Amino acid sequence: MQYAAPETGQQAAQLLAEGTGISRVLAGGTDILVQMKAGMIEPDLLVDIKNIKGIRDITPEDGGFRIGAAVSGAELNEHAGVCAMWPGVAEAFDLIGSTQVQGRCTLAGNLCNASPAADSVPAIVAAGAIARITGPNGDRDCPVGDIPIAPGKTSLAKGEFVSSILLPARPANASDAYLRFIPRTEMDIAVCSVGVSLTLDASGICTHARVALGAVAPTVLLVEDAANALIGSKLDDAALAALGAACTAACKPINDKRGTIAFREDVTAVLAKRAAGIAQQRAGGPL
Amino acid sequence: MSKLHITTSINGDQTEFLCNSDESLLDVLRDRLHLTGAKEGCGSGDCGACSVTLNGRLVCSCLVLAAETEGAEIATIEGMADGEKLHPLQRKFLEHAALQCGVCTPGILVAAKALLEKNPDPTETELRYWLAGNLCRCTGYDKIINAVMDAAAEMRGA
Amino acid sequence: MALDEYQKRDFKIIGTTPVRPDGVDKVTGRAQYGADFYLPGMLVGKMLRSPHAHARIKSIDVSAAKALPGVKAVVTGADFPATAKGDTLDVQEHCLANGVALYDGHAVAAVAAVDANVAKQALKLIKVDYEILPHVTNIEDAIKPDAPIVQAGRRGRHVPEGYSDNCTGWCEFGHGDLEAGFAKADKIITRTFKTSSTHQGYIEPNACLANMGADGRADMWCCTQGHFQVRNLCAQIMDMDQSALRVTASEIGGGFGGKTTVFIEPVALLLSQKAGLPVKLVMTRDEVFKASGPTVASMTDVRIGMTNDGKITAGDALIRYEGGAWPNSTIFPGAQSAFASYDLEAVRAQGLNTLTNRPLQAAYRAPGAPQSTYAVEAVVDELCEVLGLDPIDVRLKNAAQKGTKSSYGPTYDDIGLIQLLEAAKAHPHYSAPLGPNQGRGISNGFWFNFGGETSVSLALNFDGTITLVEGNPDIGGSRAAMSMMAAEELGIAYEKVRTIVADTASLGHNEVTHGSRVTFAVGLATIKAARAAKAEMCRRAAKIWGIDADAVVWEDGFAKPAGANAGEHDPMPIEKIAADSPRTGGPIVGHHEVTADGAGVSFGVHICDIEVDPETGFTKVLRYTVLQDAGKAIHPDYVEGQMQGGAVQGIGWALNEEYIYGEDGRLQNAGFLDYRIPVASDLPKIDTVILEIPNPGHPYGVRGVGETGIVPPLAAISNAMSRTIGVRMAELPMSPPRVLKAIKEKG
Ligand SMILES: Cc1cc2nc3c(=O)[nH]c(=O)nc-3n(C[C@H](O)[C@H](O)[C@H](O)COP(=O)(O)OP(=O)(O)OC[C@H]3O[C@@H](n4cnc5c(N)ncnc54)[C@H](O)[C@@H]3O)c2cc1C
Ligand code: FES
Numbered sequence A: 001m002q003y004a005a006p007e008t009g010q011q012a013a014q015l016l017a018e019g020t021g022i023s024r025v026l027a028g029g030t031d032i033l034v035q036m037k038a039g040m041i042e043p044d045l046l047v048d049i050k051n052i053k054g055i056r057d058i059t060p061e062d063g064g065f066r067i068g069a070a071v072s073g074a075e076l077n078e079h080a081g082v083c084a085m086w087p088g089v090a091e092a093f094d095l096i097g098s099t100q101v102q103g104r105c106t107l108a109g110n111l112c113n114a115s116p117a118a119d120s121v122p123a124i125v126a127a128g129a130i131a132r133i134t135g136p137n138g139d140r141d142c143p144v145g146d147i148p149i150a151p152g153k154t155s156l157a158k159g160e161f162v163s164s165i166l167l168p169a170r171p172a173n174a175s176d177a178y179l180r181f182i183p184r185t186e187m188d189i190a191v192c193s194v195g196v197s198l199t200l201d202a203s204g205i206c207t208h209a210r211v212a213l214g215a216v217a218p219t220v221l222l223v224e225d226a227a228n229a230l231i232g233s234k235l236d237d238a239a240l241a242a243l244g245a246a247c248t249a250a251c252k253p254i255n256d257k258r259g260t261i262a263f264r265e266d267v268t269a270v271l272a273k274r275a276a277g278i279a280q281q282r283a284g285g286p287l
Numbered sequence B: 001m002s003k004l005h006i007t008t009s010i011n012g013d014q015t016e017f018l019c020n021s022d023e024s025l026l027d028v029l030r031d032r033l034h035l036t037g038a039k040e041g042c043g044s045g046d047c048g049a050c051s052v053t054l055n056g057r058l059v060c061s062c063l064v065l066a067a068e069t070e071g072a073e074i075a076t077i078e079g080m081a082d083g084e085k086l087h088p089l090q091r092k093f094l095e096h097a098a099l100q101c102g103v104c105t106p107g108i109l110v111a112a113k114a115l116l117e118k119n120p121d122p123t124e125t126e127l128r129y130w131l132a133g134n135l136c137r138c139t140g141y142d143k144i145i146n147a148v149m150d151a152a153a154e155m156r157g158a
Numbered sequence C: 001m002a003l004d005e006y007q008k009r010d011f012k013i014i015g016t017t018p019v020r021p022d023g024v025d026k027v028t029g030r031a032q033y034g035a036d037f038y039l040p041g042m043l044v045g046k047m048l049r050s051p052h053a054h055a056r057i058k059s060i061d062v063s064a065a066k067a068l069p070g071v072k073a074v075v076t077g078a079d080f081p082a083t084a085k086g087d088t089l090d091v092q093e094h095c096l097a098n099g100v101a102l103y104d105g106h107a108v109a110a111v112a113a114v115d116a117n118v119a120k121q122a123l124k125l126i127k128v129d130y131e132i133l134p135h136v137t138n139i140e141d142a143i144k145p146d147a148p149i150v151q152a153g154r155r156g157r158h159v160p161e162g163y164s165d166n167c168t169g170w171c172e173f174g175h176g177d178l179e180a181g182f183a184k185a186d187k188i189i190t191r192t193f194k195t196s197s198t199h200q201g202y203i204e205p206n207a208c209l210a211n212m213g214a215d216g217r218a219d220m221w222c223c224t225q226g227h228f229q230v231r232n233l234c235a236q237i238m239d240m241d242q243s244a245l246r247v248t249a250s251e252i253g254g255g256f257g258g259k260t261t262v263f264i265e266p267v268a269l270l271l272s273q274k275a276g277l278p279v280k281l282v283m284t285r286d287e288v289f290k291a292s293g294p295t296v297a298s299m300t301d302v303r304i305g306m307t308n309d310g311k312i313t314a315g316d317a318l319i320r321y322e323g324g325a326w327p328n329s330t331i332f333p334g335a336q337s338a339f340a341s342y343d344l345e346a347v348r349a350q351g352l353n354t355l356t357n358r359p360l361q362a363a364y365r366a367p368g369a370p371q372s373t374y375a376v377e378a379v380v381d382e383l384c385e386v387l388g389l390d391p392i393d394v395r396l397k398n399a400a401q402k403g404t405k406s407s408y409g410p411t412y413d414d415i416g417l418i419q420l421l422e423a424a425k426a427h428p429h430y431s432a433p434l435g436p437n438q439g440r441g442i443s444n445g446f447w448f449n450f451g452g453e454t455s456v457s458l459a460l461n462f463d464g465t466i467t468l469v470e471g472n473p474d475i476g477g478s479r480a481a482m483s484m485m486a487a488e489e490l491g492i493a494y495e496k497v498r499t500i501v502a503d504t505a506s507l508g509h510n511e512v513t514h515g516s517r518v519t520f521a522v523g524l525a526t527i528k529a530a531r532a533a534k535a536e537m538c539r540r541a542a543k544i545w546g547i548d549a550d551a552v553v554w555e556d557g558f559a560k561p562a563g564a565n566a567g568e569h570d571p572m573p574i575e576k577i578a579a580d581s582p583r584t585g586g587p588i589v590g591h592h593e594v595t596a597d598g599a600g601v602s603f604g605v606h607i608c609d610i611e612v613d614p615e616t617g618f619t620k621v622l623r624y625t626v627l628q629d630a631g632k633a634i635h636p637d638y639v640e641g642q643m644q645g646g647a648v649q650g651i652g653w654a655l656n657e658e659y660i661y662g663e664d665g666r667l668q669n670a671g672f673l674d675y676r677i678p679v680a681s682d683l684p685k686i687d688t689v690i691l692e693i694p695n696p697g698h699p700y701g702v703r704g705v706g707e708t709g710i711v712p713p714l715a716a717i718s719n720a721m722s723r724t725i726g727v728r729m730a731e732l733p734m735s736p737p738r739v740l741k742a743i744k745e746k747g
């Protein structure tokens, strides 16, 4: 296996484009090293992107924040600006792994690993985040939700990688929240999860919402019916019940070692209601 | 296949080694440098027995490629005591009987030290969550928590 | 009175909490564990494992692997000398398959190569042609008459009709007239309980380094609970003299029963023999889960009758265990311990063992007892609930005590169950208020404890310090305990004793560190070795003083003239006796060899509060108290540590830990991510109360404390769950999907 640590995005894209055999990006390594150790993947080339200039930066942009692809969970959660604007994204990212994993793991890695249970993905999908993709022919932007297309598979072309993720600006009276279910308090992969981002008007009525579900389908689901259940309401019991029902209906879970179909359907609804309540409160709504 | 030549600082000492591109930092520490204080409990980031700090961040050395450590500063359990003077955490672990078999101990000490550097006055809950990636099967964690809290108090001069 | 009988006395050192002698090494990273040994020229060993639950190995072609540059040896099961028999042959075949792969992960070949990469490549070049056979991995199916047969010819002699040939063992214990007993009951409850297979979960994977010379002599370093056992098993499997193999135990990173046998050690020896070089073999975590020795899964029927005022009139249990692809005898302690906490007129416990296509189970802390106790204690609790009785009062009313004929035969000597129950009832935890969605459970637990072959040597150095040589690996502070007992007995400072764990060439046989035996049995031998040394030191002083040896006594580190000679000479310190020893007869060594019995049984009572999220089934343990009888706590911190560690393993077992096999018979969760042992943030503080009801069979009253702590938690948590959610759950683990299902079904 060859290891390369280029200093520019162009060089990285070039290396990935020219690599024969299996080429992979190395960010925090907390997925790929585990997969290599288990013999699930044997890359011929690893392109470590952490030495690319600027890729570890968090930069304000258009009222939002651009998160470099090599920013670790620990670094993001030390950034007061991001945590204040996108608390749900920050908490979702923070839930990944242990303190040790937090020292290494990245948002882009979580996204591009394309696990249906990835914790940060429902949160960034709900946030409407945009990935910047660098390739041999330059950069392009793409909604983060379009990147994972199946478990372990992404829409990225050969030579392309995610160089940063933009968390957009948000209006006043808006916030987000993320909840997952795990059997322990830490160190587990989500059995099901929900990210909710919403905006309230001055009277506390929800004017905009995005609801994304994790671990209940091959990829993260953005559920429009769930968002519609919230929009126009003050998140009263009826709206929350409709939200839960929409989430349960949207789930396409499987029975596996982490949970059953029935459990995922039920608990997704529970988490959606609780996450919506937290987001509402953060957005300045009633307690 | 030719090996990579890496220069790092380990516990303050400049260290050079040769390694394969797919070797982990843990493999190099143990099998090439014979710094066996970091343990391999799982090799997959789940147990924390291999904890070290890399440029000041707590990481699992089994999830870092040795190739990535060029120019890095690494601290391991072997560098925790100052000569024969134990670090307060090490002393408190002994006083509180915070180890039974002791195989998790190096990783937990490294992790606890990293916490106290960031947060000298953690609550017990913060400490328990910080250490969630360090598995201990012998103690039930009770005496570990007591030892770290007591060391933190002593280090604060309380 | 025999010396090993308990004598009440005041202690100076016993009961204090000095720093353990191996402590500094273990907090600085200097201590050497199984994988921390290196030798010049050392090779790396790796194993090839079957991906099938059950398959005949039609052929194995290792030629390409052998031809790979850097590969120094390739072996299969056929390379072992065909001399092992009986249980040892089973152990050998578990290490390396012989013609049939019996479970997912069963090793079929091994290689030794110059480095790990070459070894990995070599494994890929080995071609195995498998013929897949039908498999069975759970008890219900394995015992059915038409079940796929794991190994033919293993049916146990006493197994009743109607069970498949997978059933290798049957046992029955008890006394009294059951039906008469049930006839007296006002309420009878019958239920079936299931527990999943769990793993000891030691953090250090099994590891060894073997070095065999062309002369057939060998050295080995490994992490084990008993290096004498490793030596004996390896010598039998390799057809060597026991003296030809010297085994040194490394520091051990947890065992809990799982490191009482061998999984890789004979293979490392075989590879070293073929290669003529040292070979290090270390299991990966995946291999540890798949191919070491997890504990039995169980399915238990329990029927208990009780009067309206809480008297148990009869108890009956049928305990079925599966223990992997070879016979095992965990049903014996399982059946024996099921009702051991109770004084019953009519009781019966039957045990049935079945084979399955899983790894050969090894001991796990009080093997067999947590599963059977869970079932009995859950039914007792349900009876209490149904009859509106306090669960501690009912246990007190029926508690075994001195003179009780136990459910497994013997009559109890001094035991502490009643004191424990009274202490539990008086504990503030038992009467603390509970909030919504919260519940409290309690449970008894019992464990036998064990003694066994023990050999200890205690040398007086010329400066008056002591080197104590024992032969049991120190898993959790036993060097400290031995140093304390030697210092106490000799009347010298704790720091003056250095205890080392010797290799197999330096002492007589020492039974494995199991059965909570070490502080009891090695402690007993240490005390006796110290007494032998004291007697010799008195003789030496007598010689110097020119008086009768009988006229010298030992007090606080000094020889003193006694009787008629009292006061005639100044007390002679140990340092002087030691310094003079070359001129008074030579070096002074006390030693003791024994097959220790008299390990007092031990009881525990646990109280546990939980809170359940009614919408997700998530369970949080809020408060946990362990009360246990230690006989005498030599080093109370390490006694508490055993109680806490056992309780937390039990919490994991009750709530989340399980081996999950797929339809294909393959293990799906061979890693710490999905085999969920408790992490620090899952747990509350674990409170402990140590009671000391002396064991009459030990000079200081010591009882084993290592295992009892894992017996009550399964039932304590299950009982708390039932009282929280209002449904009796009868299957472990009580993972969130199962809890939520139970809540929903209740409506
Ligand atoms: C102990 C442990 C616990 C964990 N717990 C969780 C958890 O709770 N929740 C969770 O969601 N995950 C968890 N994970 C998985 C993992 O930590 C996360 O998915 C993490 O975010 C991956 O980021 P990384 O930078 O380490 O990825 P890497 O391992 O570096 O990369 C992952 C994959 O994405 C590709 N990739 C990485 N960066 C890019 C990029 N910029 N552009 C294109 N492709 C890229 C890589 O080639 C690789 O295929 C856990 C892992 C471990 C070891
Ligand atoms: S060995 Fe690195 S986390 Fe377990």
Ligand code: FES
Binding pocket: B098, B099, B100, B101, B102, B103, B104, B105, B135, B136, B137, B138, B139, C203, C253, C254
């Ligand atoms: S002391 Fe043994 S694993 Fe922690």
